[in-house]
Amino acid sequence: EVQLVESGGGLVQPGRSLRLSCTASGFTFGDYAMSWVRQAPGKGLEWVGFIRSKAYGGTTEYAASVKGRFTISRDDSKSIAYLQMNSLKTEDTAVYYCTRYSCGGDCDSYYFDYWGQGTLVTVSS
Amino acid sequence: SYVLTQPPSVSVAPGKTARITCGGNNIGSKSVHWYQQKPGQAPVLVIYYDSDRPSGIPERFSGSNSGNTATLTISRVEAGDEADYYCQVWDSSSDHREVFGGGTKLTVL
Numbered sequence: 001e002v003q004l005v006e007s008g009g010g011l012v013q014p015g016r017s018l019r020l021s022c023t024a025s026g027f028t029f030g031d032y033a034m035s036w037v038r039q040a041p042g043k044g045l046e047w048v049g050f051i052r053s054k055a056y057g058g059t060t061e062y063a064a065s066v067k068g069r070f071t072i073s074r075d076d077s078k079s080i081a082y083l084q085m086n087s088l089k090t091e092d093t094a095v096y097y098c099t100r101y102s103c104g105g106d107c108d109s110y111y112f113d114y115w116g117q118g119t120l121v122t123v124s125s
Numbered sequence: 126s127y128v129l130t131q132p133p134s135v136s137v138a139p140g141k142t143a144r145i146t147c148g149g150n151n152i153g154s155k156s157v158h159w160y161q162q163k164p165g166q167a168p169v170l171v172i173y174y175d176s177d178r179p180s181g182i183p184e185r186f187s188g189s190n191s192g193n194t195a196t197l198t199i200s201r202v203e204a205g206d207e208a209d210y211y212c213q214v215w216d217s218s219s220d221h222r223e224v225f226g227g228g229t230k231l232t233v234l
Contacts, residue, residue: 063222111173111174113170115167118167
């Protein structure tokens, strides 16, 4: 059974940093890209970014709203994905979901096939 | 950036068919994925690549995509289908590589 468990959320002041972790099990972690999606209170879903598998270079892509402030990394030996969040803003307040990021066929499109339960990040003074 | 437009709400009686639309410029040329989110829970993938169902998703859930509109259809709606539904596409032409619709609240009357 695929499981994704996020941790590291909490209350943080504007301008500070926070690192989220996502511990995966039930699949070969290193074979998959991983992504982060967030949801502000009472709002819709917003993609944050993703990291490719090592087979595809382990490179990353980010939404414009977090580019330059957030960094996604992975430790395949531990089956953990990370989201390092710097220079946090009040508008970064959200539940952050870790997702497995999959594609089929020609990989012309990706989808989020498994989600963690989410961890709440509150940015406030 | 690419924009996906969903109706804020759809209401349907139990046993009837619900149709939730997702509008976008020439969306028929893209692959659309759909997610169900119940209150206090994480989203669940219900349709991928326009019309494929993940294992464990009932056959009552189906999808289509053509022109400027993608549609999620839920047949024989049950009370347990009440949730928010989001469409999603991958857009290579902008920084927002993954784009979500604003979500549709499905109410079962």
